[in-house]
Amino acid sequence: MERFETNEETEIKSVCEVFGLKGEYRSYEIINSGHINTTYRVFFFRNGEMKDYILQKVNTYVFKNPVQVMENISTVTEFIRAKIKQKQATAKRNVLHYSTTGEGEYYTYTPDNSFWRCCRYIDDSVSFLKTDNLKVIEESGKAFGQFQEYLSDFPVEKLHIVIPHFHNTVKRYETFRAAIANNAANRVSETQEEIKGYLDVEDIATKMYRLQREGVLPLRVTHNDTKISNVLFDAKTLQHLSVIDLDTVMPGLVAFDFGDAIRISASTGEEDEQDLESVALDMEKYEAFTRGFVSTLGKTMTQAEKDTLALGAVAMTVECGMRFLTDYLDGDKYFKIHYPDQNLVRARCHLVLAHDMIKRLDEMQAIVYKYCNE
Numbered sequence: 079m080e081r082f083e084t085n086e087e088t089e090i091k092s093v094c095e096v097f098g099l100k101g102e103y104r105s106y107e108i109i110n111s112g113h114i115n116t117t118y119r120v121f122f123f124r125n126g127e128m129k130d131y132i133l134q135k136v137n138t139y140v141f142k143n144p145v146q147v148m149e150n151i152s153t154v155t156e157f158i159r160a161k162i163k164q165k166q167a168t169a170k171r172n173v174l175h176y177s178t179t180g181e182g183e184y185y186t187y188t189p190d191n192s193f194w195r196c197c198r199y200i201d202d203s204v205s206f207l208k209t210d211n212l213k214v215i216e217e218s219g220k221a222f223g224q225f226q227e228y229l230s231d232f233p234v235e236k237l238h239i240v241i242p243h244f245h246n247t248v249k250r251y252e253t254f255r256a257a258i259a260n261n262a263a264n265r266v267s268e269t270q271e272e273i274k275g276y277l278d279v280e281d282i283a284t285k286m287y288r289l290q291r292e293g294v295l296p297l298r299v300t301h302n303d304t305k306i307s308n309v310l311f312d313a314k315t316l317q318h319l320s321v322i323d324l325d326t327v328m329p330g331l332v333a334f335d336f337g338d339a340i341r342i343s344a345s346t347g348e349e350d351e352q353d354l355e356s357v358a359l360d361m362e363k364y365e366a367f368t369r370g371f372v373s374t375l376g377k378t379m380t381q382a383e384k385d386t387l388a389l390g391a392v393a394m395t396v397e398c399g400m401r402f403l404t405d406y407l408d409g410d411k412y413f414k415i416h417y418p419d420q421n422l423v424r425a426r427c428h429l430v431l432a433h434d435m436i437k438r439l440d441e442m443q444a445i446v447y448k449y450c451n452e
């Protein structure tokens with residue numbers, strides 16, 4: 079029987095053709111874990127085996143200049159590839175490889191003006207949205223630490239600022255206040271408690287950013303979106319292979335990459351946990367991530383960076399939760415949602431998590447020192 083081909087599949091096949099993917103197209107599946115771009119895995123049959131690729135339609139509401147995003151990604155991946163090749167024969171499974179079109183571009187537009195890109199799927203790799211496996215969490219810490227380590231001498235002036243003020247928590251508070259004032263979706267009265275909750279932690283959440291502005295903390299090339307789902311692991315050994323989702327690689331603070339990872343990996347709940355009673359910081363998971371991160375980046379960090387690593391987790395948890403709440407107030411325009419009040423649910427549990435971190439900040443920081451001084 080002939081298989082019915084959807085418009086989506088026709089579009090995907092046409093994009094594969096532009097990128098010159100070899101072999102026989104077989105099928106595709108959607109990968110639903112990201113909140114911004116639309117991601118597909120496509121399967122080709124070539125030389126007797128299946129080859130797969132990742133195709134992404136980039137969200138141009140979020141990334142206004144996607145060409146610059148791809149310029150950043152290509153320079154960063156080439157830089158890392160060269161470093162890895164100094165140590166080992168191939169970098170194939172340790173850094174992303176983006177395909178180019180016949181014109182040598184890392185992207186293509188479809189007739190409806192959608193922006194597409196394509197990269198090789200890394201063989202025998204797995205990823206996790208969340209895990210209880212401490213070894214995997216430690217490996218993810220190593221991966222993000224090593225990523226920054228590789229880029230510690232990257233010429234930062236080569237990077238485009240693809241989303242200005244991305245982790246500028248001070249500015250994020252301004253945007254939050256503007257969303258409250260606009261009340262675009264008429265949701266301010268029902269969210270008074272959450273709004274107050276976020277305004278109450280402003281001082282501690284913005285401290286990191288202020289320290290950077292005062293010159294205490296250096297700007298480095300950072301990943302800026304360090305969820306564990308943005309690391310690939312070897313399917314058998316579970317050792318980290320490569321960091322993925324390089325859209326937001328920009329100058330930033332070490333502690334922001336550390337903290338954004340903790341927000342997900344060391345929370346006892348989901349990113350949209352409904353059962354608020356169950357949301358807390360899991361100190362064992364926190365320690366596992368810290369151990370991994372410090373093992374690869376410890377030597378590069380300044381004392382001031384080490385001193386503020388735990389604070390970065392508070393900053394990123396508050397900032398991300400407040401961004402969810404801002405989006406809820408705006409009418410859910412930025413983050414993908416899978417049920418109506420998901421952004422509000424996300425915002426609520428981030429606030430609970432942030433409060434727990436604030437309470438246990440000294441304990442968190444002591445764990446950082448334990449591994450920095452080993």
Ligand code: GN1
Nearest residue numbers: 111112113114115140303323326398
């Ligand atoms: C978004 O697309 P995704 O899921 O990798 C967001 C991050 C947030 C994250 C929250 C460009 O990342 O900043 O921390 O959701 N990316 C952008 O899960 O805004």
Ligand code: MG
Nearest residue numbers: 114303323325
């Ligand atoms: Mg992302």
